[in-house]
Amino acid sequence: MLCQRCQQRPATVHFTKIVNGDKSEYHLCESCAKEKGDLFSKAAQAFHFNQLLSGLLNMESSPGFNAPPATANRCSRCGMTYSQFTKVGRFGCPHCYESFAPRLEPLLRRIQSSTSHTGKVPLRSGETVKVKKNLERLRRELQECISTERFERAAQLRDQIRELEQRLGE
Amino acid sequence: MSLSDFLQTAMSRWMKDGGPEDDIILTSRVRVARNLEGIPFPVLQTDSHANQVIEQVDRALHTPAVTKLGQFELLRCSQLSALDRQVLVEKHLISRDLAEQGRHGAVAIRTDEVVSILVNEEDHLRIQCILPGLRLNDAWSLANQLDDALEESLTYAFHERYGYLTACPTNVGTGIRASVMMHLPGLVLSGNINRMLTAVSQVGLAVRGMYGEGSESAGNLFQVSNQVTLGESEEEIIGNLSGVVHQLIDHERNARRALLYESREALEDRVCRSFGILAYARRMDSKETLQRLSDVRLGIDLGIIKGVSAGILKELMIMTQPAFLQKYYKQELTPAERDVRRAALIRERLRLDDSEVR
Numbered sequence: 276m277l278c279q280r281c282q283q284r285p286a287t288v289h290f291t292k293i294v295n296g297d298k299s300e301y302h303l304c305e306s307c308a309k310e311k312g313d314l315f316s317k318a319a320q321a322f323h324f325n326q327l328l329s330g331l332l333n334m335e336s337s338p339g340f341n342a343p344p345a346t347a348n349r350c351s352r353c354g355m356t357y358s359q360f361t362k363v364g365r366f367g368c369p370h371c372y373e374s375f376a377p378r379l380e381p382l383l384r385r386i387q388s389s390t391s392h393t394g395k396v397p398l399r400s401g402e403t404v405k406v407k408k409n410l411e412r413l414r415r416e417l418q419e420c421i422s423t424e425r426f427e428r429a430a431q432l433r434d435q436i437r438e439l440e441q442r443l444g445e
Numbered sequence: 446m447s448l449s450d451f452l453q454t455a456m457s458r459w460m461k462d463g464g465p466e467d468d469i470i471l472t473s474r475v476r477v478a479r480n481l482e483g484i485p486f487p488v489l490q491t492d493s494h495a496n497q498v499i500e501q502v503d504r505a506l507h508t509p510a511v512t513k514l515g516q517f518e519l520l521r522c523s524q525l526s527a528l529d530r531q532v533l534v535e536k537h538l539i540s541r542d543l544a545e546q547g548r549h550g551a552v553a554i555r556t557d558e559v560v561s562i563l564v565n566e567e568d569h570l571r572i573q574c575i576l577p578g579l580r581l582n583d584a585w586s587l588a589n590q591l592d593d594a595l596e597e598s599l600t601y602a603f604h605e606r607y608g609y610l611t612a613c614p615t616n617v618g619t620g621i622r623a624s625v626m627m628h629l630p631g632l633v634l635s636g637n638i639n640r641m642l643t644a645v646s647q648v649g650l651a652v653r654g655m656y657g658e659g660s661e662s663a664g665n666l667f668q669v670s671n672q673v674t675l676g677e678s679e680e681e682i683i684g685n686l687s688g689v690v691h692q693l694i695d696h697e698r699n700a701r702r703a704l705l706y707e708s709r710e711a712l713e714d715r716v717c718r719s720f721g722i723l724a725y726a727r728r729m730d731s732k733e734t735l736q737r738l739s740d741v742r743l744g745i746d747l748g749i750i751k752g753v754s755a756g757i758l759k760e761l762m763i764m765t766q767p768a769f770l771q772k773y774y775k776q777e778l779t780p781a782e783r784d785v786r787r788a789a790l791i792r793e794r795l796r797l798d799d800s801e802v803r
């Protein structure tokens with residue numbers, strides 16, 4: 276098959292682009308794909324470098340694999356669909372992690388050692404995160420204190436929780 | 446420092462200097478992936494998104510927090526010739542992927558070339574620190590400082606549960622990729638390399654040949670790196686990698702000792718023969734160059750070859766690559782011409798050391 280664009284070199288890069296549900300197929304030669312320099316060639320490259328990951332991702336659609344129902348098929352911010360993600364192996368924007376959260380969890384369990392971050396937290400934007408994590412911990416402790424009738428400690432905890440909630444502006 | 450100075454200054458610090466365990470570990474590298482909040486990842490980037498990222502990074506580089514750590518020069522890939530980009534790839538300052546991002550990519554390089562920031566590669570930012578020898582903790586600490594300094598003016602995409610958000614979920618969490626480049630001729634010559642590499646990959650680390658595939662790596666150079674980025678802290682990730690690397694160093698040293706004890710003559714013949722070829726050959730291709738350099742370096746480490754500087758493997762490994770060679774001779778060269786010039790450059794370099802072969 277010849278390249279759709281230049282009609283000179285053989286088409287070696289093949290992909291399907293889906294825009295608002297409209298499917299169009301592309302068959303380009305290496306240099307035309309590169310020249311386009313947009314999502315297409317990047318997607319093709321990413322696929323090439325990321326076959327392993329794609330393999331993992333595609334397992335989800337294979338029969339017998341209980342994938343969670345696709346609640347969000349498209350990221351509300353960047354418009355990427357989950358099936359595009361499985362082809363490209365890359366998310367479109369930071370918000371994709373929220374948009375595809377239900378399907379992300381089993382994936383992370385396979386490719387990572389856990390599904391929650393325990394490392395570095397950014398200093399500035401991380402302040403809120405730290406406060407929220409503290410709050411979570413204090414609330415858990417409060418529940419424990421109440422169920423074991425340690426009311427003095429519970430009162431202390433309640434004050435601390437109030438203070439943190441105020442800092443978060445809740 | 447101007448662009449041309451950048452590229453003409455032949456060697457980065459990691460190529461010149463030594464470091465701990467540098468008879469086996471050539472370099473330690475830490476790379477941290479970061480993305481900016483509210484901007485699509487490079488895979489979906491428009492020109493204007495890409496410019497936003499580059500401009501934000503450029504502004505951040507001029508804040509006191511960052512200038513305190515050094516002077517950076519920001520270069521857009523579109524301003525660089527294909528050859529200049531290739532030189533940066535050969536010097537390990539940018540990735541092959543970034544070199545191909547002619548339109549949106551950029552790189553900020555600190556004048557000593559120890560630290561660089563890859564912009565708009567797979568992620569918005571990849572902060573990279575590369576040091577000679579086994580210095581993973583130092584490399585992480587430098588990358589970490591720069592990350593903190595940048596974060597004073599950049600707002601990163603960070604998620605309470607998933608950590609630093611990256612384009613590919615294989616990097617999410619810490620976003621860290623720590624790696625060491627190891628010279629393992631002992632394990633290759635003694636036939637133990639495959640067993641070692643399999644063992645390493647079973648403890649969650651990735652190994653690849655630097656030049657070539659799997660255990661076929663020309664020059665016996667291997668890169669070992671962490672695979673998991675989520676669920677472990679940066680220190681744990683580096684600690685695990687260091688632990689395995691120390692074990693590999695022990696195995697390599699044992700293998701070298703055994704070779705010297707069991708087949709001294711064969712080993713001496715091999716390294717001296719390679720030295721002779723490097724010193725006199727008139728045509729050398731890249732692959733043979735790496736193999737011969739590996740032999741000579743082993744000979745130096747085992748005391749068989751004296752009077753040749755140990756840095757020769759690292760130095761010539763980079764200097765003899767296609768783009769670097771053309772930069773050095775200031776002209777375009779066909780592969781056949783390169784082989785001739787490569788051999789000449791090696792002979793010249795060896796003559797710098799007042800060499801004697803026992």
Ligand SMILES: [Zn+2]
Binds near residue numbers: 278307308
């Ligand atoms: Zn074409």
Ligand SMILES: [Zn+2]
Binds near residue numbers: 350352353355372374
């Ligand atoms: Zn998105």
